[in-house]
Amino acid sequence: MPNPLIIILHIGVFIVLAPLISGLISKIKNNLRMRRGQSLLQPYYNLAKLFSKGEVIADTASWIFRAAPFAVFASALCAALFVPVFMAAAPLPGVGDFLALIFIFALGRFFLALAALDTASSFGGMGSSREMFISALAEPALCMAVFAIFLRCGTTDIPSIFASCGVSVSGLAAALALFLVAIAETSRMPLDNQETHLELTMVHEAMVLEYSGRRLALIEAASYIKQLVLFLLIAQIIFPVTPEYRAAPAQIFLSLAWYFGRLIIIAAAVALLEVSVAKMRLFRAADFLGFAFVTGIIASLCAILGI
């Protein structure tokens, strides 16, 4: 029986830490563009503001619209439970593996797309159709990356992947594929833009356009958590070395520094990519994610060749 205290602590770390990554990315982006940019803590202020506001729900909305944010948030938290953060093991050992993680994300996305269709606003329908288009392309690439990791490590259980696998070419290629997919999943620059609400280009924002107040805050928090989960996975696959978890204070400090350092590197890479590329046409998404798919296949090939 897993310790409930540890589960609560684990989820708490995820919820508290996740918005910081978004703040960090937007800070780096703004600094790269020679702007001062918003504060690192701005996502927290946004969440606090949204939680304290009242909300407006369309008269035509059914229970799906009301329930969907909770489903999305719950699926993000559930995914977070599979990924180790401050211990070598995940808080729920043996419950879910990498493949389960993919489909738990898909569950949240399914509910979000349903909710966007529910109010029958034209933007919602457009947003969910685009989101489904992109995710249908992203999922095979993600699966391919997972298969490569499976071929390499012999397991899809996330803590054992973290524990057993060293640096390898197949791991790096799989991490590249995961990175490209994470760009798509977190609705970042070449495929989507988080910064604008321009009606022609928005994907994720179009889906959540009808939401306000607390429910919007839940959806935003869920997307922060999802982003953190994906970045953690990439970080762990690129830099698989985990310092030993001893109780000595210096050791704990070192492992925390290592943990944050990796995340900062990934965040910087994302920010750099976002600043340096232009938004793609929607149908170029097939090229972008097709490339991610092929990278996943290269990773599998390298795993078969044993390099």
Next chain:
Amino acid sequence: MHGIILAAVLISTYLMAIAKRMPALIRSFRYQSFCLFLSTFIIALAERRPGLYIIAALIFALKVCLIPYLLYRIIGRIKVKQDIGLFINPQMSLFCALVFTYLSWLVAGYLSAPEGYPKTEMLTAAFFMVSQGMFLMIFRKTALAQIIGLLTMENGLFLLASAVSGGMPFFVEIAVFFDVFMSVLIMGFFVYRINNLFTHIDVHKLSRLKR
């Protein structure tokens, strides 16, 4: 370490398959050549052959700096639209590239020795680059993209030579480099003339007689 470079070569060659514009194609050729330079340099470090250092330096100077620079200058000069003219769209090209990878892996499996040279992964990458270069020459319309295809094939042959026998003899290599360099110069000039004469560089329109 060598494996990472080979994977990078593969990825840059896939980038060529999905490139739709000339600068993107040249950029991916540059990445590919840079990976080739790194690979040669590492072999030179491991085997301590002074000739290989010179060859690595030549790769860097010619294929990473000079030839891409020349090609960029040509596309800047001819001012046609930068589309490279696809017969097969990027997704299908990517799919074809996957098939090529698989086939070259099969062929490499027959040819490679269980240990030592030639290594399966190097042979796979080399065959794949040669077939991808051929693919670019056949299925792209403009002359410049076909030049890149030829250069990719040349890169693949270089990798093949270093996979099979640890590199061609020094003087052969030098001769090949000057050959490639001269051919790029001449073909670049040729493309420029074609563009002046016909106001486009689409080679498929060249078969029609000019009135």
